[in-house]
Amino acid sequence: MLVRADLKCYACGHVSGQIEGEENMPISQGxxxxTSPLGLPKRRPDGRLTCVRCGGPLYLDDVTYIHPRPVRSFGVSGSVTQRPVAKAS
Ligand SMILES: [Zn+2]
Incomplete structure (x- = not known):
């Protein structure tokens, strides 16, 4: 199942972006x-992401599980039968 979360700053509260990935894989591979007009979150030399606005540390907020949509078919199956038309006498 897919998981999506906001990358929010501890220091200023700015949402620097969103991260999306499978729930059982490491978050670093997401x-x-x-989501910010300032661009993507910055990456520190140790690999951690920081706020695009102030450089503060980020945390995951508003975590959402995304359910895959079921495949639906709208085709007509079976045969189409016509009703007998009543004749006017
Ligand atoms: Zn910040």
Whole structure:
């Protein structure tokens, strides 16, 4: 199941982006999306992400589990039968 979370700053509360990945894989392998007009979160030399605005540490906020959508088919199955038309006499 996919998990998506906001990357929020401890220092200023700014949401620097979102991270998305499978729930059983390491968070460092997640895909990062920019939600801020300032760009993507910055990465420190030790690999940790920091706030795009102030450089503060980030934490995961508003964690959401994304359920895969079921595949639906709208095709007509079976045969189409026509009703007998009543004749006017
Ligand atoms: Zn910040």
């Amino acid at each position: 895909k990062i999306y920019a």
